[in-house]
Amino acid sequence: MDFSLATWNINSVRLRLDLVLRFLAEQGPDVLCLQETKCPNELFPEEAFRAAGYEHVALHGQKGYHGVAILSRHPFADIVRQEFCAIADARHLSARLDVNGRLIRVHNFYVPAGGDEPDPEINPKFRHKLDFLAELRGVSAEAEPGTPAILVGDLNVAPLEADVWSHKQLLKIVSHTPVETEALTLAQSEGAWRDLMRQAIPEPTKLYTWWSYRAKDWEAADRGRRLDHIWSSADIAADLTGIEVLKDARRWERPSDHVPVVARFNW
DNA sequence: ATGGTGGAAACTCCA
Numbered sequence: 310m311d312f313s314l315a316t317w318n319i320n321s322v323r324l325r326l327d328l329v330l331r332f333l334a335e336q337g338p339d340v341l342c343l344q345e346t347k348c349p350n351e352l353f354p355e356e357a358f359r360a361a362g363y364e365h366v367a368l369h370g371q372k373g374y375h376g377v378a379i380l381s382r383h384p385f386a387d388i389v390r391q392e393f394c395a396i397a398d399a400r401h402l403s404a405r406l407d408v409n410g411r412l413i414r415v416h417n418f419y420v421p422a423g424g425d426e427p428d429p430e431i432n433p434k435f436r437h438k439l440d441f442l443a444e445l446r447g448v449s450a451e452a453e454p455g456t457p458a459i460l461v462g463d464l465n466v467a468p469l470e471a472d473v474w475s476h477k478q479l480l481k482i483v484s485h486t487p488v489e490t491e492a493l494t495l496a497q498s499e500g501a502w503r504d505l506m507r508q509a510i511p512e513p514t515k516l517y518t519w520w521s522y523r524a525k526d527w528e529a530a531d532r533g534r535r536l537d538h539i540w541s542s543a544d545i546a547a548d549l550t551g552i553e554v555l556k557d558a559r560r561w562e563r564p565s566d567h568v569p570v571v572a573r574f575n576w
Numbered sequence: 577a578t579g580g581t582g583g584a585a586a587c588t589c590c591a
Binding site: 320321324372422424434465521522523524525563566 | 583585
C-alpha cells in the first residue's frame with residue numbers, strides 16, 4: 310500500500326490558502342503537516358481542506374505566531390498537544406493515524422528559530438531553542454511499541470555541512486552553530502529516529518528547504534538551508550520509496566520562504 | 577558591518 314506524508318512551513322495558512330490547495334491538488338499526499346499557520350483554531354480554514362478531501366483536521370494554533378496543523382485523509386485515533394519548556398506556545402501537535410487499520414504516530418513540530426545572537430547567556434530566544442532541543446530528546450520513535458512513528462516539521466536547524474550553502478560561513482549563524490547541530494543530532498539518536506531525507510538523498514548532495522526572503526534573487530544566490538525534516542522509526546524507514554523537495558513552490562506567487570517536502574512509503 | 581523582505585497586528589514583534 311502506498312502512503313505519503315508532507316511537511317510545509319506555510320508562514321500564514323490564511324494568506325496562502327490557495328497555495329496549500331494547489332499543493333494538495335498536485336501532490337495529493339495522505340497527510341500534510343503545516344507549521345507557522347499564524348492562525349487561531351476558530352479562524353482556521355478547515356472547510357476548504359475538507360472540501361479538498363482532507364476530512365480530518367487537527368489544530369494547535371494561536372493568534373499571530375507559531376501554530377501547527379495536521380490535515381489528513383485518514384482518521385485520527387488520538388490527538389496530543391505537548392507543551393515544551395513550560396511555555397504555552399503552539400509548537401507541537403501529534404496524532405495517531407488510522408491508515409486502513411494500521412496505526413501510525415505523527416509528530417509535527419515548530420522549533421523556536423532562536424533569534425540572531427547564538428549566545429544563550431545574552432539571547433533568551435537562543436536559550437529557549439537549546440532548551441527545546443534538549444526536551445526533544447525525550448520524544449522517542451519507540452514510545453509506543455508496535456506503532457511506527459514519523460516526526461516532521463520546521464526544526465530550524467540545518468545539521469549537516471551539505472544542509473547549508475556554506476558550512477564555514479554559517480558556523481556562527483543561528484541554525485548551523487555546532488551547539489545546535491549537536492543538540493539536534495542528539496535528539497535524533499536518543500529518540501531512535503532515522504533521517505529519511507538523508508536516507509534518500511545522502512551527503513554530499515546539497516539539500517535545502519528554505520531560502521530567505523531577503524535575497525535579491527534567491528534562486529540565483531541559492532543560499533539555502535535544510536531547516537525542515539522528516540524522521541521516522543526504523544521499522545518504516547525501510548519502506549521509504551522516495552523524498553521530494555518541491556523547490557518549485559518557492560517560485561509560486563507570494564510564496565512561503567519554506568518549500569514542502571514529501572515522503573513516500575510502500576508497505 | 578549592515579541591511580535586506582515578509583507576516584501579523586497594530587504603532588512593534590518575530591522570522
